[in-house]
Amino acid sequence: MTDTGSPVIEAKGLTKRFPGVLAADAVDLTLHRGEILGLLGENGAGKSTLVKMLFGVYDPDDGEVFLNGQPANISDPGDAIDQGMGMVHQHFQLVGPLTVAENIVLGAEPRRGLFIDTKKAADDVRDLSERFGLDVDPDAVVEDLPVGIQQRVEILKALYRGAEILILDEPTAVLTPQETDELLQVMRELADSGVAIIFITHKLREVLAATDRVAVMRDGKMVGAAVTEGATQESLAELMVGRSVVLQIEKDDATPGDTVLEVANLRVRDDRGQMAVDGLDLTVRRYEILGVAGVEGNGQRELIEAITGIRPVQDGHVSILGHNATGASPRSVASMGVAHIPEDREKDGLVGVYSIADNLVLNRYFEGGMAKGGRRQFGVINRNAEDLVARYDVATPSIQTPVKSLSGGNKQKVIVARELSSSNELVIASQPTRGVDVGSIEFIHQQLVAERDRGAAVLVVSAELDEIFSLADRIAVIYEGRIVAVIPAADATREEVGLLMAGAGAH
């Protein structure tokens, strides 16, 4: 469906500098009507920066943008919207306490006299959601909705403003496989109706399934382009990283040892007071990786938070190396040799305004020579940071850079570096590679397997079947707060696990 007339959008020489980083370096980009362009690149390559310049969020330091052959003057998102652009941002831009309809019409409210025409707003949203097959309830309050539906609201927000050019920055990072497939379907329908789409993702399967053309960035530069037809995951990965990447990690068979973590009949409430973990049992042993597979929101978060001492346990038992760890404090759990890579890295894993060096010692600033008599030893702390930044290949101008200005994947590496650099008995990793590029996924997976081979027990929670199948020795499927099946990975099929995740094994 690609039409080769004059491009709807053409960027020439776009450049953006941040303190210490050239985030975009004379980048060119063209996009035609009805075309889906996949924008690939490692974490920190500058993909988000590039599209934010197109959308007017950042002012480019240099370069020009043409829309339909005319020089465009876009100085803020309002201009971009007026000229037919819509963007779904990498981080949700939704107002939690407002309704779906309110979020969608915000800034372009239908009015009757002085007042918002709430009825028309709801009707418009209903029409739109029917037309594009994006099912939402206009009156639902956004913060009560699962992330998949929130993502639909984001897309509807762009479509409501009549977007002809749609920019999607990692829209699938938090979606389940089914939700992703639906979204890819919607994208194809939009493209067929003439919308031009820029689609950023780290998942090569999606690139192959949905795009017409691919553009690849590295270190702020456009380094490659390809037509999707004929490309393979391996060829794309190589374009991105500049070397061949192992997509399916090699590992020996597990030889499980003693039990390290034992969870029995655990009950945990979620933030709303519902029993999110409801009579759950599992064990993890030395020299094995247990993969907990499940659609998000089935109690994974509460399970991990209860084990690590962040969330109170209602009932049941947790023991680590035979010691009772039920309801123990986070520090005492950590001192039993438990590493925790949390699901929400911004909220639970890092302090954004602290430097990389400080974030790398958050779990041990008080020990190992990091502090003497209450005084922090910056020599030791900085040496630790230099060492970890080099070993874990964190891309940053300096160890004193605040963590919040790192790209998503590099933030994740900081957490992995901190958690895996002390010797652990148990490693708990929640969605360890969400939003992380293929090269870093390979790296993080290797680290987790190395922990297993060293003798740690590893518990990986993931909504990503690829990740579960690549890492796990045993697969435990979680559904509505219980483990509904435990299968040796060697005997499991994707279909079987997929069905169990959808609830086929319950009752």
Next chain:
Amino acid sequence: MAVATPARPTTSSRSTFNITPWLIAAVVVGLLIAAWSWKSGDTEAVFGRTIRASAPLILGGLCGLISERSGIVNIGIEGQMLIAAFAGFMASSYTASAGTLVSILLGIGAGMIAAALVGAFMAWCAVTLKMDQIIAGTVVNIFAAGFTSYAYIQGRTQAGYPQWTIPGLSDLPIVGKGFSQGPLTYLAFVIVVLVHIALYRTNWGLRTRAVGEHPGAVDTVGVSVSSLRYRNMMIGGALAGIAGMLLIQSASVFNRGMTNGIGFISLAVMLFGRYRPFGVLGAALLFGFFNGLQSQLQFRQALDIPPQFFGMIPYLLTVVVLAVAGLAARPPAAAGQPYEKG
């Protein structure tokens, strides 16, 4: 990577109507009736004072509400009220020759403009300079106290405000005295309704509620976060200005430090009202009632207790409310943080 808005406990916190202050108000009404059958004169006087004392709290609370709903924590309400009272009094006083009505209207206008300008100053600190908002508010409070005492000229007078007595209603038992008030007092109650409608029915209101929760969401749909915040700080300031003029309405003269903590109590009113206009109304009435009660008790010297003890009541109540209601109120998520693009 997209991160979902973390789920927060939100029991009843998003409905536009908050029952707690109203329940308390109902109890108060019951007590009022009981008290009236016991001492009718005092009770009626207390009611009249309740209405009068709650009006500036209503407007102060609404000023705080509009600021904080937009994402700026405004602790400078006290200073805004004081500057408004000063500017308004001076304006009325110097234009006395133009006639009572004109000079009073000019005074009200000057008070509103002065406080709105102070609001703009705080917006400049918070939005443009990205300064700590608590410090900006403190600067305003200190400046207001210092400047108005320094510039104040002893002995000036202004025309008194009229008293509007509503025929019929003012003859009712118990509540009658509530219907014999200055015009600005009635205005305060009307403004509650206006702010409620504006906040929940207009696009200004939708954007205001959004910008205090998630400014990025407002920015990315093409609405300027800074101009919205500037505008709202000025609107809030104008309301605080009327609150300041309410003090002039009852005293007919400017006094040093005449706000006497009302701007701070307004913050407690806003919190107790859970950032909702009618919540603010209920909370202000409650505070106003205790204020009316303590001044009646002081006035009558009814009990053999030093009057200063009664004077403490409203402040004690503030402490209690801040401790108890402060836990329950959910402030707008982005309140207090400067907005960074991207």
